[in-house]
């Protein structure tokens with residue numbers, strides 16, 4: 001089973017993906033994690049994307065699609081969770097084609113619905129928690145970058161809701177509940 005977790009920044013895509021990895025042995029493909037890894041290890045590509053990510057803008061489609069292609073080609077099967085990918089219609093088309101070539105498809109697209117006030121609280125809260133624990137704070141976890149991230153979501157990513165709804169793949173889940181409540185709702189969709 002392959003699924004896409006769709007939703008604005010801080011909706012809980014990464015959080016829920018990790019639960020699915022632990023509970024179902026699925027394989028998490030997070031483009032955010034891949035890009036942060038490239039940035040932290042100082043690769044050429046990492047240097048190119050660092051400013052874009054810190055600002056809160058989307059990285060270009062060709063870079064992100066390239067990362068996913070590489071992961072899928074290197075994978076030895078398994079059930080994939082696409083976490084934070086696709087984020088544009090071009091990425092969605094590319095994913096469809098890549099899976100098609102592998103004889104696979106997307107089974108569920110889960111849209112995590114959370115309002116902007118809660119998103120801001122969560123992201124600012126995560127930055128505060130990291131600061132208190134003496135851990136590094138994500139360069140884009142601040143009020144200014146978050147504004148740009150939300151704009152990018154509404155402008156470039158939210159059209160995917162209609163795109164997948166038209167294909168009959170989309171289920172919206174209330175992302176406002178506790179982490180466990182959201183986890184149960186997602187399990188209901190996958191097992192239902």
Ligand code: B4P
Nearest residue numbers: 009010011012013014015031032058059084122126178179
């Ligand atoms: P991502 O890494 O995908 O980050 P995100 O959207 O901000 O986070 P997510 O929704 O996973 O939230 P999380 O679970 O962490 O992207 C970062 C950047 O990378 C993008 O802005 C862009 O620049 C670039 N990028 C990534 N993919 C791209 C693509 N495909 N194309 C172009 N650019 C791309 O949760 C956040 C916080 O909320 C955590 O502290 C968590 O504990 C808390 N939380 C989660 N669920 C909760 C709940 N139910 N209740 C209370 N708290 C909760």
